Amino acid sequence: MKIVSVVGARPQFIKAAQVSREIRKHHKEIIVHTGQHYDPPMSGNFFDELKIPKPDFNLGVGPGTHAEQTGKMVVGVEKILMDEEPDLVLVYGDTNSTLAGGLAAVKVHVPIAHVEAGLRSFNNRMPEEINRILVDRMSQLLFCPTKTAVENLKKEGITEGVHLVGDVMYDAVLHNRELAMKSQMLEKLGLKEKEYLLVTVHRPSNTDKRENLEAIVDALISSGETIVLPVHPRTLKSLKKFKFHAKLDEAIKLIEPAGYLDFTCLAMNAKKILTDSGGVQKEAYFHGVPCITLREETEWVETVKDGWNVLVGANGDRILDAIRTFEPDGERGESYGDGKASEKMAKIIDDELA
Ligand code: UD1
Ligand code: UDP
Numbered sequence: 235m236k237i238v239s240v241v242g243a244r245p246q247f248i249k250a251a252q253v254s255r256e257i258r259k260h261h262k263e264i265i266v267h268t269g270q271h272y273d274p275p276m277s278g279n280f281f282d283e284l285k286i287p288k289p290d291f292n293l294g295v296g297p298g299t300h301a302e303q304t305g306k307m308v309v310g311v312e313k314i315l316m317d318e319e320p321d322l323v324l325v326y327g328d329t330n331s332t333l334a335g336g337l338a339a340v341k342v343h344v345p346i347a348h349v350e351a352g353l354r355s356f357n358n359r360m361p362e363e364i365n366r367i368l369v370d371r372m373s374q375l376l377f378c379p380t381k382t383a384v385e386n387l388k389k390e391g392i393t394e395g396v397h398l399v400g401d402v403m404y405d406a407v408l409h410n411r412e413l414a415m416k417s418q419m420l421e422k423l424g425l426k427e428k429e430y431l432l433v434t435v436h437r438p439s440n441t442d443k444r445e446n447l448e449a450i451v452d453a454l455i456s457s458g459e460t461i462v463l464p465v466h467p468r469t470l471k472s473l474k475k476f477k478f479h480a481k482l483d484e485a486i487k488l489i490e491p492a493g494y495l496d497f498t499c500l501a502m503n504a505k506k507i508l509t510d511s512g513g514v515q516k517e518a519y520f521h522g523v524p525c526i527t528l529r530e531e532t533e534w535v536e537t538v539k540d541g542w543n544v545l546v547g548a549n550g551d552r553i554l555d556a557i558r559t560f561e562p563d564g565e566r567g568e569s570y571g572d573g574k575a576s577e578k579m580a581k582i583i584d585d586e587l588a
Contacts, residue, residue, distance in 0.1 A: 235261045235587040236320040238344075240311055242268030242295070242331030244276050245403075245513045248494055249326045249349060251284035252405045256580035257324070261587070263287070266314055268307045268331040269294040273467060275491040283493050284410075300330060300361060307334030315342050321587050322347055325369060327512075328362035336369040347583060349402060351376035352383025352392075353512075353533040359439070362512075375586060377579050380569050382535055399578040400571015403513055407520045408573040410498060417499035423462060423487055425503070431459050431557065432504035433486075434511050436466035439548070440528055444476050446548035450528060451478050453553035454508070455485040462487040462500060506557065515543055519566060526556040536569035 237257055241250050250265070257263055267289035271277045281288060293310035295303055311334055315323065323339035325332045326349045339346045348369050355363050370376060370392060378384045379401035387396055420427065433454060440446050451473075454461055463486050465473070473479040482488060492500065498517070501507060507518040510528040515537055518525035525543040537543035541564030546552035 235322070236264065236318065237261050237322045237324055237583070238264045238266055238311075238315060238318060238320040238339075239324040239326075240266045240268065240331060240335030241289075241326060242270035242307070242334075243327075243329045244271055244280065244491070245511075246326040246329065246331065247277070247280035247286060248284065248406050248513070249402045251280070251286045252402050252409065252576040253324070253326075253349060253579060254286060256576045257583060258287075259580065260584050264291070264314075264318055264320065265289040266311060266335075267292040268310070268334060269296055270303065270307070270329060270331045272296055273491075275493070276467065279493050283495060304330045304334050304337075307331060308338045311335055311338035312342060315339060315344055320344055322375075322583065324349065325373075326350060328353065328366040328369070330361070330365065332369050333365040336372045340372040345374040345586075346372055347375035347377065347579070348373040349377050349579065350379055350383075351396070352378040352380075352385075352387040354383075354386045355531050355533050357531055361438070375582065377575070377582075379571065379575065380534075380536060382569075397578070397582055399582070400573070400575035401516065402575045402579075403516055404520055404570045405573050405576050406494075407498065407517060410495060411502075414495045414498035414502065417496045419492070419496045419499045420503060423489070425460065425462065425487075425500075427503045428505045429460060430504060431457070431461045431506050431508060432500050433461055433463040433508045434466065434514050435463075435469050435509070435528060437510040437529065438468070440510050441466075441469045441472040443548075447472055447476060447478065449548050449550040450553065451482055453550040453557070455481065457554060457557045459505075459557060460487075461485070462489060464489050464492045464497060464500070466491060506560070508553070508557070516570065519543065520570070522566065524560055524562050526553065526560060528553070536567065540564045540567050540569075542566060 325335040
């Protein structure tokens with residue numbers, strides 16, 4: 235059977251690397267890259283490093299307003315679906331590429347499988363929240379990473395086609411952990427194990443609002459800790475625009491977005507991680523590193539419930555306090571599955587398409 239996978243943003247490449255390997259055992263996969271992310275450290279490098287098959291199509295959409303970006307992607311994906319007539323479209327997560335893949339497929343009556351279904355932040359000002367809700371409504375197969383996700387769908391009346399499979403990013407960590415241990419990132423950056431903080435920031439609520447970005451930057455600087463910040467292009471633009479770049483650069487190791495293995499090495503060895511990323515919150519949990527989340531809510535509630543993640547928003551005092559005092563006070567559970575989510579999804583797809 236023929237499956238079209240639609241990807242476009244960094245975390246989707248990492249997830250697709252796992253799933254692609256499994257579905258290719260029994261099906262023909264066509265990879266459509268929307269071009270949402272396009273710089274090599276945000277895109278192409280992951281294909282090489284994680285040995286993801288080269289995309290069959292690249293729509294080259296690039297940046298734009300939500301409507302511009304999503305609209306161009308829908309047009310591009312629809313044409314491919316009409317030409318290729320696949321049996322299934324596979325979409326990942328909650329980006330505009332996910333929404334576009336879903337919208338294109340539903341209109342030409344191709345069934346949709348959604349990897350990471352059922353996640354909710356209950357914050358409709360997040361573009362991702364709208365994308366998730368709409369894609370879940372459109373999907374025939376809903377692959378949930380957690381019980382919470384299954385419950386969220388149930389509350390919205392979605393029970394058919396829902397499968398609890400575990401978290402595909404946990405699969406990725408288990409698959410790549412040994413290779414990541416060989417990364418030379420610590421030596422390269424002059425860092426010592428458990429003596430630095432790893433920071434990632436890219437949510438519009440943190441990067442586009444001057445006062446929020448300033449509160450984060452100032453808290454990081456005044457912590458006096460060694461800090462490494464692989465900087466997302468959205469954030470780099472804002473740091474430059476608000477002229478924070480120079481003061482940050484003196485106090486903080488600002489590096490370009492890291493490859494997955496190098497980033498995993500940095501994450502595993504960090505004293506604490508500060509992030510507003512969805513994926514990075516979970517990875518901190520998988521690695522057993524305390525996480526300080528620069529948001530007021532999270533979709534990954536298990537990390538907070540188990541005591542390994544604390545929500546501090548973009549509030550300078552709360553960020554500083556957490557850097558100084560936050561210590562996990564519980565055991566990590568098994569909420570994210572057994573590392574075999576990709577295999578399980580592939581098996582369900584096999585049965586569905588048989
Ligand atoms: C997107 C997703 C977000 C996800 C994130 C992963 C949406 C609405 N947002 O956010 O859910 O967490 O990806 O990283 O889909 N840019 C570059 N080079 C690149 C990519 C982006 O310079 O390779 C710049 C562009 O100028 C763009 C900005 O970064 O304006 C933001 O990129 P965009 O893809 O719109 O959203 P992200 O913030 O990356
Ligand atoms: N990541 C990476 N290099 C970096 C920062 C993050 O490889 O410099 C990886 C990280 O390990 C995780 C994923 O990117 O697997 C998270 O993506 P991102 O934070 O961009 O998006 P989100 O998860 O918030 O949608």
